[in-house]
Amino acid sequence: MLEIKNLHARIVDDGTEIIRGLNLTVKAGEVAAIMGPNGSGKSTLSYILAGREDYEVTEGDILYNGQSILEMDPAERATAGIFLAFQYPMEIPGVATMEFLKVAMNEQRKARGEEPLKVPEFLKRVKEAAASLSMDINMLKRPLNVGFSGGEKKRAEILQMKLLEPKLCVLDETDSGLDIDALKIVSDGVNALRSPDRAIVVITHYQRLLEHIVPDSVHVLYKGQVIKSGDKSLALDLEANGYAGVIGEAA
Amino acid sequence: MNMHAQPQRTLAETALIDAFGERLSLLPGDGAVMVKRDDAIEAIKHGLPTRRVESWHYTDLRRLLTKVPAFEAGAVAKALAPVLEGSAVLPVLNGVSSAKLPEIDGVTVQRLSEKLTDGSVAPGLDPYGDDDAIGALNTAFVADGYFVDIADGTELEKPIELQNLQAGGQSHVRLLARVGAGAKAIILERQTGEGDEAFVSSVSQLVVGDGAEVTWLIVQEQPETATHLAQFKAHIGKDAKLTLFVMNAGGKLVRQEVVVRTTGEGADFKLRGINLLAGDTHTDTTMVLDHAVPHTTSTEVIRNVVTGKARGVFQGRINVHQYAQKTNAKMACNTLLLSDDGEFSTKPELEIFADDVVCGHGATVTEIDHNHLFYLMARGIDEKSARGLLVKAFVAEVIEELDDEALVEALEARLDGWFSTHG
Numbered sequence: 001m002l003e004i005k006n007l008h009a010r011i012v013d014d015g016t017e018i019i020r021g022l023n024l025t026v027k028a029g030e031v032a033a034i035m036g037p038n039g040s041g042k043s044t045l046s047y048i049l050a051g052r053e054d055y056e057v058t059e060g061d062i063l064y065n066g067q068s069i070l071e072m073d074p075a076e077r078a079t080a081g082i083f084l085a086f087q088y089p090m091e092i093p094g095v096a097t098m099e100f101l102k103v104a105m106n107e108q109r110k111a112r113g114e115e116p117l118k119v120p121e122f123l124k125r126v127k128e129a130a131a132s133l134s135m136d137i138n139m140l141k142r143p144l145n146v147g148f149s150g151g152e153k154k155r156a157e158i159l160q161m162k163l164l165e166p167k168l169c170v171l172d173e174t175d176s177g178l179d180i181d182a183l184k185i186v187s188d189g190v191n192a193l194r195s196p197d198r199a200i201v202v203i204t205h206y207q208r209l210l211e212h213i214v215p216d217s218v219h220v221l222y223k224g225q226v227i228k229s230g231d232k233s234l235a236l237d238l239e240a241n242g243y244a245g246v247i248g249e250a251a
Numbered sequence: 252m253n254m255h256a257q258p259q260r261t262l263a264e265t266a267l268i269d270a271f272g273e274r275l276s277l278l279p280g281d282g283a284v285m286v287k288r289d290d291a292i293e294a295i296k297h298g299l300p301t302r303r304v305e306s307w308h309y310t311d312l313r314r315l316l317t318k319v320p321a322f323e324a325g326a327v328a329k330a331l332a333p334v335l336e337g338s339a340v341l342p343v344l345n346g347v348s349s350a351k352l353p354e355i356d357g358v359t360v361q362r363l364s365e366k367l368t369d370g371s372v373a374p375g376l377d378p379y380g381d382d383d384a385i386g387a388l389n390t391a392f393v394a395d396g397y398f399v400d401i402a403d404g405t406e407l408e409k410p411i412e413l414q415n416l417q418a419g420g421q422s423h424v425r426l427l428a429r430v431g432a433g434a435k436a437i438i439l440e441r442q443t444g445e446g447d448e449a450f451v452s453s454v455s456q457l458v459v460g461d462g463a464e465v466t467w468l469i470v471q472e473q474p475e476t477a478t479h480l481a482q483f484k485a486h487i488g489k490d491a492k493l494t495l496f497v498m499n500a501g502g503k504l505v506r507q508e509v510v511v512r513t514t515g516e517g518a519d520f521k522l523r524g525i526n527l528l529a530g531d532t533h534t535d536t537t538m539v540l541d542h543a544v545p546h547t548t549s550t551e552v553i554r555n556v557v558t559g560k561a562r563g564v565f566q567g568r569i570n571v572h573q574y575a576q577k578t579n580a581k582m583a584c585n586t587l588l589l590s591d592d593g594e595f596s597t598k599p600e601l602e603i604f605a606d607d608v609v610c611g612h613g614a615t616v617t618e619i620d621h622n623h624l625f626y627l628m629a630r631g632i633d634e635k636s637a638r639g640l641l642v643k644a645f646v647a648e649v650i651e652e653l654d655d656e657a658l659v660e661a662l663e664a665r666l667d668g669w670f671s672t673h674g
Contacts, residue, residue, distance in 0.1 A: 050625075050629045051628075051629070052625055053621070053625070073628065073634065074625060074628035074629045075628040075629075075631055075632055075633045075634060075637070077629075078628070078629055078630055078631035079631045083629075084629055086626070086629075089626070090622055090623055090626040092623050092626065092627075092641070092644065093644065093648055094641075094643070094644025094645060094646075094647045094648040094651070095627075095640055095641070095644040099640075100627070100630075100640070103632055103636065103640065104627075104630040104631055104632055107631050107632045107633060107636060108630075108631040111631065111633075143644075143648075160630060164630065164631065
């Protein structure tokens with residue numbers, strides 16, 4: 001489903017190269033974990049997948065279902081089924097969360113040639129999704145993410161993911177800022193989305209999240225490259241021994 | 252002999268002076284009113300204000316007012332459905348009030364033409380200073396409008412909508428209201444019309460009695476060809492609250508002045524303004540607020556969206572008088588500049604003569620936040636819609652603060668209307 005080939009990318013503003021020849025393949029139905037020390041390029045990778053303009057791809061390609069997405073803007077990628085759950089979801093004053101959800105769902109439906117959702121059906125879906133994440137529906141009457149706690153923001157991201165039903169989910173440090181209960185709720189939400197036609201990329205620092213969302217593959221990112229791949233035991237190994245060993249091997 | 256050299260009159264100045272001569276016999280007023288009119292036209296004869304007059308620095312009226320249309324007696328304007336459903340409507344059509352008025356419990360409504368004829372409004376017709384060109388213009392030409400008196404203790408069930416609807420040519424209207432002690436009212440002042448060439452002056456004067464609560468909403472949606480010169484003046488009594496909401500969403504040359512004075516301790520004033528600016532237009536909001544007694548509070552929030560070649564101005568002057576201790580005043584003016592050809596000028600002024608006060612002001616000019624745009628687009632909302640959402644959000648925040656569902660819905664519908672034609 002996702003094929004990243006020899007990707008090189010830099011920050012537009014200052015030309016700093018962050019991704020330096022990254023290769024990664026994630027198949028439909030697979031949950032891939034990306035781990036790595038701070039500054040290895042994990043969040044950058046997630047932004048590049050979503051199409052953020054602050055980064056420029058200088059070499060290589062990103063294929064989604066066999067098609068390059070490099071020329072697509074973020075909205076086109078999203079309607080094609082790519083979803084990024086942000087590490088730091090943006091607070092947007094003045095945009096009511098409900099209104100935002102409705103516009104996002106209907107814009108995606110429109111792009112796929114589907115009819116907009118009728119209001120009762122929309123409300124029903126939102127209520128169900130919110131209940132499954134133990135979210136208070138009244139929170140959604142507030143402006144988007146404004147005044148939400150760190151945990152509430154992360155839940156709101158997963159709520160959007162549930163409602164938009166993407167095919168490729170990229171979760172950028174979704175575990176940061178979550179207490180143990182919230183981690184469980186959010187992980188259950190992600191696990192409920194596991195399906196044979198959906199791929200999930202989980203970016204995290206810690207093994208903790210992977211106890212709840214058990215990955216099929218684990219990839220270590222260092223200096224903008226995948227330096228080691230393995231199964232879930234690799235994450236346990238990293239937790240026990242740190243990144244130093246893996247980095248040493250690669251060097 | 253007077254050797255004072257007068258600069259040559261502009262076309263607009265000549266048109267105004269000629270129009271006064273032609274209209275004079277038709278204008279209502281007793282002796283006292285007619286004297287005020289003569290004084291006012293004398294002020295106009297000295298010339299419209301230029302950028303050298305401080306309060307008109309960013310709106311050089313003499314240069315910007317290139318022409319003034321004649322009166323069009325035959326023009327017909329039609330009353331509109333009110334912005335707030337269920338409002339009692341008091342229409343002024345092409346400068347003329349209605350003889351048939353709704354009956355509202357606790358409210359007395361009089362046509363202003365009658366109060367000009369009997370001279371009872373004469374004391375209020377004086378301009379508030381040498382630079383009060385709008386006051387002078389209006390005093391010279393005002394022919395009609397309303398006086399609305401809301402009795403002490405009356406809580407209005409339905410809003411009142413004062414409609415000033417032009418149909419081209421000139422109209423000069425005055426809207427007076429007294430809200431009695433302890434009364435509560437929502438009053439909407441609608442300024443719009445369909446005349447191509449229109450020149451409108453409109454002066455509103457409000458007295459908020461002790462302990463009264465008033466929300467006054469000005470919705471200005473003139474066509475992009477009209478000149479609209481307006482003034483809102485208010486006195487706020489002891490423990491009284493006034494929320495003034497101003498939405499400018501039209502007009503070629505617009506100046507909306509807000510002149511407010513707190514007259515009783517515990518008075519509170521809120522100004523919330525939205526300027527939606529498009530095309531090749533000029534829109535000026537100028538506020539002069541006097542905290543004249545101790546223990547009064549105010550907040551002013553102005554949000555501007557500038558597109559096209561539009562130019563906007565906000566001048567906010569807060570005077571805290573010497574014995575007005577414990578004044579608390581905060582003013583903010585935020586602009587979203589969406590075009591390279593647009594501009595917005597902000598001039599906050601604090602004149603503080605008391606020593607125990609809290610006063611502040613801030614101004615920002617920004618573009619759309621790219622992080623916000625990315626977030627919305629990452630959810631599949633295309634760039635145009637995402638920008639639309641963010642721009643609307645920027646101004647809708649001010650509306651939502653009004654905290655009245657019916658009001659918020661109705662005003663957001665006006666916003667949507669503007670964005671659908673200018674988005």
